[in-house]
Structures are given as structure tokens and as C-alpha cells.
Amino acid sequence: MSTPHPALFEALLRLGDDRLVLGHRTSEWCGHAPILEEDIALANLALDLIGQANLLLEYAGAVEGAGRDQDALAYFREAIEFRNALMCELPKGDYAVTIARHFLHGVFSVLQWDALSSSTDATIAGIAAKALKESRYHVRHAGEWMIRLGDGTDESHRRAQDAVNLLWPFTGELFMPCSDDAELAAAGVTADVSSFEAKWRETIDDVMLRATLTVPEGAWMQRGGREGRHTEHLGHMLAEMQIVARSHPGAQW
Amino acid sequence: MNPTPTVAEDPSRLAEFEARIAADGTIEPKDWMPARYRSQLIRMMSQHAHSEVVGMLPEGNWITRAPSLRRKMILLAKVQDEGGHGLYIYCGTETLGVDRQELVQQLLDGKAKYSSIFNYPTLSWADMGAIGWLVDGAAIVNQTMLAKASYGPYARAMVRICKEENFHKRQGYEIMATLANGTPAQKAMAQESLNRWWWPSLMMFGPHDKDSSNSDELMRWGIKRKSNDELRQRFINLTIAQVKAINLTVPDPDLRYNEATGDWETGPIDWDEFWRVVKGNGPCNKERLAARRAAHAGGAWVREAALAHAEKQQ
Amino acid sequence: MTNPSAERSWPLWEVFTQPADGAPHEHAGSVHATDAEHALQNARDVYARRNEAVSLWVVPSAAITASTPEDMGPFFDPANDKAYRHPQFYKVPKGVKVF
Numbered sequence: 001m002s003t004p005h006p007a008l009f010e011a012l013l014r015l016g017d018d019r020l021v022l023g024h025r026t027s028e029w030c031g032h033a034p035i036l037e038e039d040i041a042l043a044n045l046a047l048d049l050i051g052q053a054n055l056l057l058e059y060a061g062a063v064e065g066a067g068r069d070q071d072a073l074a075y076f077r078e079a080i081e082f083r084n085a086l087m088c089e090l091p092k093g094d095y096a097v098t099i100a101r102h103f104l105h106g107v108f109s110v111l112q113w114d115a116l117s118s119s120t121d122a123t124i125a126g127i128a129a130k131a132l133k134e135s136r137y138h139v140r141h142a143g144e145w146m147i148r149l150g151d152g153t154d155e156s157h158r159r160a161q162d163a164v165n166l167l168w169p170f171t172g173e174l175f176m177p178c179s180d181d182a183e184l185a186a187a188g189v190t191a192d193v194s195s196f197e198a199k200w201r202e203t204i205d206d207v208m209l210r211a212t213l214t215v216p217e218g219a220w221m222q223r224g225g226r227e228g229r230h231t232e233h234l235g236h237m238l239a240e241m242q243i244v245a246r247s248h249p250g251a252q253w
Numbered sequence: 254m255n256p257t258p259t260v261a262e263d264p265s266r267l268a269e270f271e272a273r274i275a276a277d278g279t280i281e282p283k284d285w286m287p288a289r290y291r292s293q294l295i296r297m298m299s300q301h302a303h304s305e306v307v308g309m310l311p312e313g314n315w316i317t318r319a320p321s322l323r324r325k326m327i328l329l330a331k332v333q334d335e336g337g338h339g340l341y342i343y344c345g346t347e348t349l350g351v352d353r354q355e356l357v358q359q360l361l362d363g364k365a366k367y368s369s370i371f372n373y374p375t376l377s378w379a380d381m382g383a384i385g386w387l388v389d390g391a392a393i394v395n396q397t398m399l400a401k402a403s404y405g406p407y408a409r410a411m412v413r414i415c416k417e418e419n420f421h422k423r424q425g426y427e428i429m430a431t432l433a434n435g436t437p438a439q440k441a442m443a444q445e446s447l448n449r450w451w452w453p454s455l456m457m458f459g460p461h462d463k464d465s466s467n468s469d470e471l472m473r474w475g476i477k478r479k480s481n482d483e484l485r486q487r488f489i490n491l492t493i494a495q496v497k498a499i500n501l502t503v504p505d506p507d508l509r510y511n512e513a514t515g516d517w518e519t520g521p522i523d524w525d526e527f528w529r530v531v532k533g534n535g536p537c538n539k540e541r542l543a544a545r546r547a548a549h550a551g552g553a554w555v556r557e558a559a560l561a562h563a564e565k566q567q
Numbered sequence: 568m569t570n571p572s573a574e575r576s577w578p579l580w581e582v583f584t585q586p587a588d589g590a591p592h593e594h595a596g597s598v599h600a601t602d603a604e605h606a607l608q609n610a611r612d613v614y615a616r617r618n619e620a621v622s623l624w625v626v627p628s629a630a631i632t633a634s635t636p637e638d639m640g641p642f643f644d645p646a647n648d649k650a651y652r653h654p655q656f657y658k659v660p661k662g663v664k665v666f
Contacts, residue, residue: 020322027316027325030332031309032544034552035577036340037598037609039309043333044612047326054322071321095555137611144604151565152558159554244320244378251436253320253378253428284636337613344597347579353599354576410596417617553574560575563601 004065007180008121010083011190012063013073014178014226015112016056017084020074021234022105023049024241025092034095041141045102048134055127075245079235080228087170089225089234096149096156096163103142104167107203108174108196109135115191124189143207150211157212164208165216172221175200262287274475279405282348290474291349293467294404297476298346299356304368305339307360307541311375312384320378327424328381334421338414345406361546369527370457372535379432379439379446385425387447387454387492393418394488395458403475426495433499447496448504455519456527458485464524486516493517579628580606582613584620592624600625 026046033039057070068076087105092098113135116128149160175197177185184190208215224230245253266285273280280286312332319325343353359365370388375381393415400411432443459465459481471477496503507520529535577599583592595614600606606625614620634642650656 024317027329030316030329031313031336032548032551034548034555035599036306036336036343037600037613038552038555039336040333040340040616041608041612043329043336044616047329047333050322050326050329054326057322071323074322075320095552141608144608148559148562148601148605149555152562153554155554156558156561240317244318248320248436248438251320251439252431253324281636283633333616337616340598340613341596344579347597352576354574413596556574556577559577559601559605566602 005063007184008189009060009064010178010180011184012056012060012124013083016053016060016070016073017082018088018105018109019049019056020053021082021084021237022088022101023047023053024237025088025090026098026102028092029098038095042098045138045141048131048138052127052131052134055130059123059127071245075242079230079238082225082228082230082234082238084225084234085170085173086222086225086231087167087173089231089237090167090170091233093163093166094159096159097166099142099145099149100160100163100167102138103146103207104164104171104204105174106135106139106142107200110139111196111199112191112193115196118188119190120188139203146207146213147211150208150213160211161213164213168216169219169222173223173225176221176223176226178226262289271473274403274473277475278403279408280403281405289470290476293471293474294407294476295346295349295351295356297467297471298342298349298407299351299359300366300368302339302342302346302356303360303365304371305335305342307367307371307545308388309335309339310541310544311371311373311537312381314375315378315381318378319381324381324428331385331421331424334417338410338417341410341413342407345404345410348406357549361542361549363533363542366531368457369530369535370453371541372530372538373449373453374537376449377442377446379429379442380450382425382428382432382443383446383450385421385423386429386495387425387450388457389418389421389425390492391454391457391488393422394484394491398478398484399476401478407476426499429501430499433501443499444501447501451503451505452522452526453530455485455489455522456524458482458488460524460527489517489519490515577601580610580625581628581631582606582610583624583626584610584614585622586619588621592622595619597628598625 023046026042026049029039029042030046031039033042053074054070057073061068061070061073085105087101090097090101093101110132113128113132116124117132119125119128146160149156151157175194177192177194181190181192185192205215245251267287270280270286270290280290309332312328312335316325316328316332319328343356346356347353356365360367375384396411396415396418400408400415402408402411429443429447432439434440459468462468462480462482465481468477468480472480493503493508503519505520507518509518510516511518530538533539578601579597580600581597582595584595585592595610598606598609598613600609603625607623610623610625611620615623646652
């Protein structure tokens with residue numbers, strides 16, 4: 001096991017918690033999606049994300065060196081210890097919110113995994129290479145739906161625009177670097193998130209145009225998730241997620 | 254049950270059809286078939302598909318509370334499979350000339366049946382074990398038989414489903430075995446869950462042969478190959494050994510082993526309960542339908558948007 | 568909202584999966600979708616969850632023309648008595664390994 005590395009641990013929590021929380025939110029659709037085909041598609045998305053979180057948190061536990069495995073990190077941390085971006089924890093909302101969030105976060109993820117697949121840390125590079133393929137499909141799925149919802153009926157257009165407006169103020173946080181990441185990014189272990197923004201925006205603008213949707217301008221960008229200052233929603237989500245594990249501390253499942 | 258009016262079938266075609274079934278032939282969508290064979294298949298296949306889709310709900314209830322990431326992924330993949338299986342069987346039913354939308358509407362209108370087992374609530378994590386082990390275990394016994402059904406699209410869907418379901422029962426039994434060997438609280442949770450699911454899972458095979466209105470015809474036409482009681486007995490014999498292996502007990506003081514037949518014989522099944530749940534008065538009938546209706550109504554604008562978008566492209 | 572019972576269905580597509588490189592595409596089942604891209608995505612999500620495919624085809628179900636059971640005799644029986652199409656029909660002199 002490698003020597004404890006607090007900055008790398010934090011970086012892995014940021015990566016893992018985004019996928020865990022977003023995967024959990026996506027899994028809430030299971031059995032309730034608009035059509036059977038989409039139920040299956042959303043479950044695939046959730047499975048990919050939780051699978052990524054599983055690997056990232058397992059590695060985070062190893063890097064931390066305190067004997068915590070991925071389940072200890074997922075089930076026995078408080079909300080203030082989570083490092084996910086706020087966007088991921090918002091309630092699942094209607095189908096437009098779900099699709100828009102997958103699209104906005106997915107395009108970011110593709111850029112992030114693409115950069116991390118050449119990480120100097122072999123474990124991160126391995127996870128990133130696998131996750132990159134998954135995220136590319138997520139973007140294809142969500143992007144095609146953005147276009148169909150945006151350029152579908154009046155109602156779907158309105159809902160899609162509402163979803164983008166709701167989520168937009170949470171996009172800025174994705175590109176805000178954390179101070180403890182600078183050294184790791186310089187060493188090629190992680191990647192500077194601020195470097196993805198221009199490319200991200202290009203893809204977003206292209207799809208938004210084809211979806212006949214408008215990009216909100218001048219929104220105040222919320223932040224806090226990376227420092228553990230979350231919305232009120234995360235605590236409720238974790239209360240549900242962690243209840244069984246916490247009721248039986250030390251138990252095997 | 255309202256049987257469709259008997260149609261006078263061409264006797265020579267009927268004889269040819271029945272000879273083909275008797276010779277283990279497979280009937281395909283465009284083949285001639287008696288109207289009653291078609292209507293029985295539509296009824297049985299759509300009930301089966303509805304059961305898969307409604308069956309997502311009781312287990313879906315625990316996806317967000319699964320106690321480890323591994324269990325969360327397994328459960329999600331399993332419930333997803335149920336949706337996939339519903340989809341395969343709906344598609345198979347559509348080959349008989351009905352539209353999925355029409356079948357779904359029958360479910361939402363409360364006009365179609367689905368397996369009563371899904372009208373019981375999931376009250377603890379151990380229920381994820383009991384359902385996978387007992388409910389999927391019972392379903393596999395039934396579906397292995399249906400994989401030899403005379404209607405090709407149904408049999409082929411079943412072959413695919415049986416292949417995929419191999420892991421469902423195992424993951425359920427693994428949950429139960431882990432709990433049974435866990436802390437005292439976990440073991441109690443496992444036993445309590447088995448107590449609740451044992452009898453309903455035996456009821457899944459349907460009424461005793463002497464009381465089963467559709468069975469004779471279904472067997473004559475090769476849609477079913479074994480009777481309810483035969484299948485139930487096979488399931489009981491398989492399961493009792495598994496119960497013993499993890500040191501749990503079934504809630505049946507009359508359970509006894511018959512040396513002569515090699516069968517485990519249970520006490521009487523409470524058929525009043527069975528019919529009560531079938532007729533809509535199980536603990537969750539209303540909730541299950543309400544959840545399906547809410548998903549369908551809530552998704553209408555999404556389905557319309559996709560249609561509208563496709564039309565704009567033409 | 569429109570009357571739900573009057574809802575139009577998404578069209579049906581037939582899905583063909585190629586299980587391995589070089590193998591033929593085989594019918595796997597069907598999905599509902601409003602256009603080809605979505606049919607492809609749905610086919611991927613429904614019929615390739617377990618590495619069952621390296622390639623997918625989707626075809627609108629309405630575009631398939633199939634032979635009917637009535638065609639069975641005239642279409643397929645004439646092939647029954649043309650044994651000369653099969654290699655087993657031919658005698659090979661002793662001592663020659665099968666080629």
C-alpha cells in the first residue's frame with residue numbers, strides 16, 4: 001500500500017463522489033421511467049456511474065491508508081465529508097432535469113476521463129480509460145435526448161429549457177480548481193478542471209443550438225460541494241442510502 | 254376470467270395444428286392457429302410481461318438503500334433485467350397482432366392480471382434475498398418449462414430470460430446465506446423474511462391442478478408442459494434443502510418428508526389469501542398500479558416529444 | 568394532456584446482433600423507438616447488456632417482407648430432392664483423403 005497522500009485522497013473523493021451521488025440519483029428512476037426502453041437505458045447509466053465510484057473510492061481508501069474501503073467511504077461519511085459537485089445531488093426532477101444533468105455533467109466527464117486516461121498514476125489512468133468509453137455513450141444518449149426534448153413538443157421544449165435554467169448555475173463549479181489539486185495536476189496525476197471549460201462549452205453550444213434551446217447567460221455560479229458545503233438535498237439522500245449499513249455497523253452484506 | 258367465445262374452427266386445420274403440437278412442432282407468428290390459442294397466448298404472455306414490469310417495484314424499493322456498493326449494483330442490474338424481460342415478452346406478444354401500448358393500457362386500467370407475489374411489500378433488506386431466492390427460484394422452475402412452449406417467440410424469449418436469470422436466484426440466496434451467518438440481528442431479519450415469503454412463493458404456481466381453469470387447454474396446446482402441482486412440488490423439494498443448508502426454517506409445522514415418494518409435503522396452503530390478493534385486496538395491489546400509472550402518465554410528454562421530433566425530421 | 572388510451576405507439580424495430588467478429592447477425596428481438604438512432608441505442612441497452620454483440624442492426628419491423636406458411640411447400644420442398652447440391656452425393660475413389 002502506498003504512503004498516505006491527503007491531496008490525492010481528496011482528488012479521488014471528488015472524482016468518486018460525483019459518480020456515486022449522480023449514479024444514486026439516476027438509480028431512483030428504476031421502475032418509474034417514461035418507457036420501458038428508457039428504464040433499461042437509465043439503469044445502465046446508473047450502473048456505469050456506481051461502478052466507477054466503486055473503483056475510485058476503493059482506490060481512495062487505499063491512498064488514505066486508514067483502513068477504509070469503498071463501502072466505509074460511501075456509507076459512513078457525513079454529508080459535509082462528501083466532495084461531489086452540487087449539481088450531482090439535486091433531486092432527480094422530471095425527465096428533462098435528468099437528461100440535462102447527464103448531458104452537462106457527461107460532457108465534462110468525457111473531457112476529464114480523456115485527460116486522466118494519460119495520468120501518471122496507473123490506477124487512475126486505468127479507471128479513466130474504462131470510464132471514458134462509458135461516458136462517451138452517456139453523452140450520446142443524453143445529447144440525442146436533449147435534441148428530441150428541446151425540438152419536440154411545446155411542453156418538452158419548455159421543460160428542457162426549465163431544466164437547463166435550473167442546472168446552469170451549478171455548471172461553474174465543475175471547472176473551479178481546488179487549491180490542493182495544483183501540485184497533482186502539475187505532476188500529471190490529475191488534470192486541471194479549468195482547462196476543460198472552453199471545449200465543454202463548445203459541445204454544449206452545439207447541442208443546445210440543435211435542440212433549439214438557449215444557454216442562460218450571466219447566471220451566478222454556485223459552489224461549495226468540493227469543500228463539503230452542500231445543498232440540503234444531500235443529507236436526505238444519504239440518510240436513505242446509508243440507513244441499512246449504519247443500522248448494522250460492522251456487518252457483512 | 255371471461256373466456257373468449259368459442260369460434261368454430263376448420264376441423265382439418267385444427268387437427269393439423271394439434272398434430273403439429275403433439276409432434277413437438279413450433280408454431281410461428283404467421284402460422285395458422287386457433288383463435289383460442291392466440292387469445293390464451295396473448296393473455297398468458299401479457300400477464301407474464303406485466304409481472305416482470307410490476308415486479309420491478311418491490312425490489313426497486315430497496316435500490317436506494319442497498320447496504321454496500323456491490324449489493325447496490327447487483328440489485329440494480331437485477332431489477333433492470335426484469336424490465337428487459339418484460340420488454341422481451343411484450344415484443345413476443347406483439348407478434349400475435351397486438352400492440353404493446355394496448356397491453357400496457359389493460360394493465361393500467363386494472364383489466365389485466367400480473368403475478369400476485371408482487372402485491373406483497375418489501376419490508377427489510379432481507380426481502381431482497383428472499384425474493385431473489387424464492388420468487389425468482391419459483392419463476393425459474395416455471396420459465397424453464399415455458400422455454401419449451403409451443404409458440405416460438407415465447408419459447409425463444411424464455412430461453413434468453415432463463416439464461417439471464419441464472420444470477421438472480423443465486424444473488425438472492427447469497428444475500429440470505431450471508432445474513433443467516435451474520436450478526437444475530439441479521440439472522441433474525443433473514444428468518445422473518447423467509448416467514449413472510451414462503452407461503453406466497455408456493456402460491457406463485459397457481460391453484461391446485463383440480464382447481465385450475467386454464468390448465469388443461471394450455472397443456473393440450475403445449476403452452477404449458479407441466480401442471481401447477483408438479484412444478485410446485487419440484488420447487489419445494491429443491492428449496493427445502495437450501496433452507497436447511499443455511500440453518501433457517503420454513504414456517505410450516507406440518508412439513509414432512511415422504512420416504513416413499515421422495516417429496517417434501519407441506520401443510521395446507523391458504524387459498525383464501527391467494528384469491529383475496531388475486532382479486533385486488535393484497536397489501537400493495539393499489540400502490541403497485543398507482544406507481545405504474547404515475548410513471549406512464551408522467552412519461553407521456555417524453556414519449557410524445559420523441560414522436561414529434563421524428564415527424565419534424567421527415 | 569391527451570387521452571392516454573388514444574396515445575400513439577412508438578414504432579417497432581427488429582434487432583439483429585452479431586455475437587462475435589465474423590459471425591452472422593442474428594435476430595435478437597425487438598424494441599420500440601421513434602427513429603433509427605434511438606432504435607440503435609435502445610437495441611444496445613436492451614440486447615447488448617452482457618457483451619452479447621460486437622455489432623447491431625436495427626430494421627423497422629414494417630420493412631420486413633417474410634414468406635408465408637403457404638409459401639412453405641413451393642419455396643422449400645423443391646430443394647429436398649436435389650441431393651447433388653450436397654458434397655455427400657459424390658463418391659470419392661478409395662485412398663483419396665477428403666478434400
